[in-house]
Amino acid sequence: MDLYSELTAKYQTVPAIATEIINLEAILNLPKPTEAFMSDIHGEYNAFQHVLRNGSGNVKSKIRSCFRDEMTETTLQRFAFLVYYPSERLTAIHQELQGDDLQQWYLTTFRRLIRLLAFTATKYTRSKVRKAMAPEFVYITEELLYNDADTPDKLAYYWQIIRNLIVLEQADEWIEATCRTIQRLTVDHFHIVGDIYDRGPAPDQVVESLIKRDQRHSVDIQWGNHDILWIGGAAGSALCIANLVRISARYNNLSILEDVYGINLRHLARLAEQYYQDNPAFSPKMGRSDRPITEAERLQITQIHQAIAMIQFKLEGPAIKRRPEFEMDHRLLLDKLAADFSTIQLNGHTYPITNGCFATVDPADPYRLLPEEQEVIDSLVESFTHSEKLHRHMDFLMDRGSMYLRYNRNLLLHGCVPVDEDGNFIGLTIEGTTYTGRQLFDMLEANLRLAYSQPTEKADLATDLLWYLWTGPNSPLFGKHDMTTFERYFIKDPATHAEGRNAYYHLRKDPDFIKKILREFVLDPEVGHVINGHTPVKKGTDPIMANNKMIVIDGGFSKPYQKTTGIGGYTLLDNSYGMQLVTHQPFTTKADAIANLTDIISTRRVVETEARRRTVAETDIGTALQAEVEVLKRRLAELRNGD
Numbered sequence: 159m160d161l162y163s164e165l166t167a168k169y170q171t172v173p174a175i176a177t178e179i180i181n182l183e184a185i186l187n188l189p190k191p192t193e194a195f196m197s198d199i200h201g202e203y204n205a206f207q208h209v210l211r212n213g214s215g216n217v218k219s220k221i222r223s224c225f226r227d228e229m230t231e232t233t234l235q236r237f238a239f240l241v242y243y244p245s246e247r248l249t250a251i252h253q254e255l256q257g258d259d260l261q262q263w264y265l266t267t268f269r270r271l272i273r274l275l276a277f278t279a280t281k282y283t284r285s286k287v288r289k290a291m292a293p294e295f296v297y298i299t300e301e302l303l304y305n306d307a308d309t310p311d312k313l314a315y316y317w318q319i320i321r322n323l324i325v326l327e328q329a330d331e332w333i334e335a336t337c338r339t340i341q342r343l344t345v346d347h348f349h350i351v352g353d354i355y356d357r358g359p360a361p362d363q364v365v366e367s368l369i370k371r372d373q374r375h376s377v378d379i380q381w382g383n384h385d386i387l388w389i390g391g392a393a394g395s396a397l398c399i400a401n402l403v404r405i406s407a408r409y410n411n412l413s414i415l416e417d418v419y420g421i422n423l424r425h426l427a428r429l430a431e432q433y434y435q436d437n438p439a440f441s442p443k444m445g446r447s448d449r450p451i452t453e454a455e456r457l458q459i460t461q462i463h464q465a466i467a468m469i470q471f472k473l474e475g476p477a478i479k480r481r482p483e484f485e486m487d488h489r490l491l492l493d494k495l496a497a498d499f500s501t502i503q504l505n506g507h508t509y510p511i512t513n514g515c516f517a518t519v520d521p522a523d524p525y526r527l528l529p530e531e532q533e534v535i536d537s538l539v540e541s542f543t544h545s546e547k548l549h550r551h552m553d554f555l556m557d558r559g560s561m562y563l564r565y566n567r568n569l570l571l572h573g574c575v576p577v578d579e580d581g582n583f584i585g586l587t588i589e590g591t592t593y594t595g596r597q598l599f600d601m602l603e604a605n606l607r608l609a610y611s612q613p614t615e616k617a618d619l620a621t622d623l624l625w626y627l628w629t630g631p632n633s634p635l636f637g638k639h640d641m642t643t644f645e646r647y648f649i650k651d652p653a654t655h656a657e658g659r660n661a662y663y664h665l666r667k668d669p670d671f672i673k674k675i676l677r678e679f680v681l682d683p684e685v686g687h688v689i690n691g692h693t694p695v696k697k698g699t700d701p702i703m704a705n706n707k708m709i710v711i712d713g714g715f716s717k718p719y720q721k722t723t724g725i726g727g728y729t730l731l732d733n734s735y736g737m738q739l740v741t742h743q744p745f746t747t748k749a750d751a752i753a754n755l756t757d758i759i760s761t762r763r764v765v766e767t768e769a770r771r772r773t774v775a776e777t778d779i780g781t782a783l784q785a786e787v788e789v790l791k792r793r794l795a796e797l798r799n800g801d
């Protein structure tokens with residue numbers, strides 16, 4: 159249905175149309191809501207949750223402004239933690255306070271929460287605030303919110319509601335619900351600029367919390383290279399599956415496959431035990447923090463790690479050969495091994511092999527899978543394409559996700575826009591058509607959606623392109639020339655480990671280059687920004703580049719990267735006053751944060767300040783609302799003319 163038909167069906171009378179015009183025009187004048195950008199969460203659920211709950215530090219700033227000079231630092235800190243973790247803090251309060259002290263605490267807390275809610279709600283319409291409330295408390299909360307307790311007439315009424323909530327034992331429920339509403343209103347929209355998955359222990363819970371948060375479509379995702387492996391897994395790509403199982407073994411995270419997604423690893427474990435021994439190159443990288451692993455478990459993971467790595471290398475050969483357009487022939491490695499597997503010939507050099515584990519490789523036909531390897535990968539594909547939970551999570555990633563996003567004048571993408579050294583767009587030539595720049599992204603996204611809709615197609619171009627997105631030399635999500643996984647396992651010489659970043663990564667410091675990218679994606683080069691994740695910002699390196707037009711927000715939520723970045727992560731905030739980059743300190747544990755009331759924000763840095771406060775009218779939603787106003791005004795004129 160077009161907009162005209164839709165709106166004329168919905169608003170049929172002059173008063174109805176007039177009311178909606180008044181409503182929309184009022185919304186257009188409200189301040190622009192706050193957007194937050196995060197990336198590279200890599201399964202670090204607790205750190206992510208903390209940032210989500212504290213609105214990237216915004217909750218505390220709101221408390222500070224709302225209760226200026228009324229609270230000591232300690233009171234403020236305690237109150238902030240109540241808003242972040244209401245259920246945990248309420249449990250503690252019940253242990254600390256009884257009788258009259260507890261009653262007093264409730265009365266004070268109710269009053270404060272209502273004031274804070276009113277303060278965070280000023281930017282929004284009543285209808286939007288209502289939608290952010292728990293439905294069961296809407297009536298009560300609105301009564302408290304819109305009735306001023308300071309008017310003598312209303313005072314008794316106001317306190318009666320509060321007393322009744324306490325007497326009827328609904329006080330804790332109301333506090334929890336209201337804290338969540340405040341969290342929601344503090345940041346209106348979350349952008350996840352890729353890599354929810356990989357390494358960290360609980361990407362599934364990150365997705366679950368995003369699903370919950372997204373009830374009003376307030377989340378979007380730009381896929382990262384690691385997310386693609388999981389989407390690819392659900393889409394039946396054996397290559398994506400082999401890679402992600404390998405990485406899960408490497409980071410001692412196999413339990414997410416078995417316990418969370420119900421992927422059966424029995425066949426793989428049996429094969430691994432039969433052909434592989436202990437091998438230092440394949441020992442898992444880190445123990446899960448919640449439980450140290452036993453020696454037997456370590457050995458088993460090491461064996462599984464080798465078995466799946468070898469299946470991956472064998473699957474790569476035929477894929478590279480059937481897709482010459484990927485230009486990855488130089489990644490054919492198993493056929494460069496000497497017959498006794500002691501050396502390998504690469505680019506005219508002979509390198510010794512260390513920690514080799516080629517028991518299943520036939521030198522005469524190195525890419526052939528043994529029947530039992532074939533069985534293992536078939537059963538994994540079967541498990542991945544049939545995991546109900548994985549599909550629910552990947553459906554969400556597909557639904558809310560895309561290769562890139564143009565949103566309120568900015569361009570959001572995880573990795574890069576592939577270019578040559580001169581900054582010319584490069585890409586892929588498929589069936590005679592060359593795709594570069596925005597077209598490359600669109601072509602890859604169309605194929606990704608096709609592959610996801612056809613999980614039984616396993617070696618078609620669309621499915622192979624999923625693997626290309628992970629590792630291909632011109633993949634916008636990978637951004638490097640080669641993924642030297644094989645060399646890193648088996649060759650000592652570090653020269654062979656180089657992966658070579660796309661020229662984008664040094665060119666992106668240049669404002670003219672960023673303007674060119676913005677133009678390519680049909681955005682205003684003067685006011686737009688490019689926002690990337692993917693490459694951890696090294697200590698001492700500036701995440702804000704190109705005259706503030708290019709911002710990299712991969713600050714290392716992922717623990718293994720914190721050594722490189724020296725911090726715990728970044729969040730970029732864009733509100734009506736401008737843009738700010740928030741730096742988070744490494745997050746220890748949830749229990750520690752709650753017990754010691756330790757927040758993880760350290761600094762805020764202004765990226766850009768607006769000359770005057772931006773309104774909804776200057777956002778994408780505003781543009782859509784303006785179109786509605788135009789249509790409604792036209793309809794009003796028609797009705798007045800008797801049409």
Ligand SMILES: O=P(O)(O)OC[C@H]1O[C@](O)(COP(=O)(O)O)[C@@H](O)[C@@H]1O
Nearest residue numbers: 383384408638641642643646657692
């Ligand atoms: O640190 P590890 O486990 O060896 O992983 C290194 C590999 O990960 C990659 O960096 C890709 O993962 P990221 O996108 O998280 O960086 C590859 O380029 C590289 O080969």
Ligand SMILES: [Mn+2]
Nearest residue numbers: 353382383692
């Ligand atoms: Mn990445």
